[in-house]
Amino acid sequence: MLRILWPSQFRYDKKAIILTTLKDIAVRANISTSTISRFLNNDPTLSVSDKKKQAILEAVDALGYKSPQRSKKNFNQTSSDDTQDCEINYELVLVNFLTPTQEIDDPYFTSIRAGIQNRCLEKGITLRSLHIHQIEANQVLLRNAAAVVAVGHFSNEEVSLLYHTNKNLIFVDSNPLGLKTDSVLIDRTALAHDVMSFIITSQCKKPAFIGNNEERLHAFREVTQSHGLYIESLCKVSKEYCIESGYQAMKEMLQHKTLPDVVYAATDMVAVGVYRAIYEHGLSIPEDIQVIGTNDISSARHMSPSLTTMRLFPFEMGEAAIDMFIETLAGRRHKKTVLFSHEFIWRDSFTKK
Known part of the structure; x- marks a missing residue:
């Protein structure tokens, strides 16, 4: 399996080398991984207080975390030996069927996006985001992307347009083209x-x-x-x-x-x-x-x-979509579908007999 690791993303202790993740930052800053991911990706639709911004930045500095994008800025300053752990920074496009406002009101799809962003940050993959209504105006971006991750449910016309623009499609939470594309689904x-x-x-x-x-x-x-x-x-x-x-x-x-x-x-x-x-x-x-x-x-x-x-498990579904892309880079030629399980959580609104 291809691994894309950045030296600046490691923090050290006496016993082990530990990869700092968004979850580590979230725990330290007491802020959701979704908000942290969007902040580090400079999401223009994100509205966050100065207090939260400061908390995120302090956690990032304390844990020694640097995003892959920052690491690439210093790429030319590293020695030839240092660059052996770095790979080309591939660009993916995330196409969401929900508008930013709709997504904020839907924790399920917000978590899928957070999982996608988290894995991209970990692996040094550039991620660009579009809403479905923006695909016609961004055909060049979609065509040149290493792959397109389509999250949600799309009309037949939208699916056809996406597939004919870039056949390296990964659908999350739907599978409109069956065996023609990769997909990540709930059963x-x-x-x-x-x-x-x-x-x-x-x-x-x-x-x-x-x-x-x-x-x-x-x-x-x-x-x-x-x-x-x-x-x-x-x-x-x-x-x-x-x-x-x-x-x-x-x-x-x-x-x-x-x-x-x-x-x-x-x-x-x-x-x-x-x-x-x-x-x-x-x-x-x-x-x-x-x-x-x-x-x-x-x-x-x-x-x-x-x-x-x-x-x-929507966060993990988002991560799985990026893992499927990395498998393709590593040589996987067949298409596959990943089905996620579920877990019954018993509480007081329904009595089990």
């Missing part, structure tokens, strides 16, 4: 079947679903129909995974005579909206309606009651 079908298995064994009689039209919706319908539990009014398909979509869908659901005894929310952000609608209707969780979310965002454990959810 949504397995995840949904696990959730539905617990719902069925807990003897819930009126399960509900709020989410997008994808594998989890299909699994919900398949399982509930096979057990004679499917009720059309308790299945809400929304276009966005956000608090407002969960709130509005749950409000509509509560107008019907048949109320659910459990709601399977496609994301924790959707679940936050579900909580609000249930409480406004004068009902309680989990006594009247139980709730299961997906992602295990940091606030899930602090919700009232704490949210039962499926833990995902």
Whole structure:
């Protein structure tokens, strides 16, 4: 496997040589890796206080961390022996289907970006970011990039444009071209079947679903129909995974005579909206309606009651996308798909039986 290591990124102690990472800086500065990554990448959309900037810079200096970009500025000043550990600084383009404002409101995709940025910083890879609406105006950038990492869900036209511009594509959280490209995915079908298995064994009689039209919706319908539990009014398909979509869908659901005894929310952000609608209707969780979310965002454990959810690994998914690119540089010729697992986090909003 190709390793791209920069001498300036090491800190030393008496026992070992330790590679300083964004997580080390995050722990020392008490600031998220996403914010640190965006700050070190000079992200123009980032708004951060002077106090946080100072904390990041102090942590960087204390840990002896220097970004690969800074290291390359001093490249010509190193000896020929020093350069043996350095490689060409490849440039990747990250294409995001969400706008910066939308991404800030979605912890899942924010974590994917942070994982991508973290691995690029570690490996000395230059990363340029675009929103999907910017691809036509940046065809030269996309064509000349060593690879394009496309995060999220894109239309057929957008996928076709990306693929014909640069066939070195890595999709994260979708796989629209199958075996033609690399991809990093959650196994949504397995995840949904696990959730539905617990719902069925807990003897819930009126399960509900709020989410997008994808594998989890299909699994919900398949399982509930096979057990004679499917009720059309308790299945809400929304276009966005956000608090407002969960709130509005749950409000509509509560107008019907048949109320659910459990709601399977496609994301924790959707679940936050579900909580609000249930409480406004004068009902309680989990006594009247139980709730299961997906992602295990940091606030899930602090919700009232704490949210039962499926833990995902978006940060690691972002890192895996860059690892796949490095494998390609090292000679991998075949395309592959990496499926990430999930972990059930039991809390108070759903009672396991």
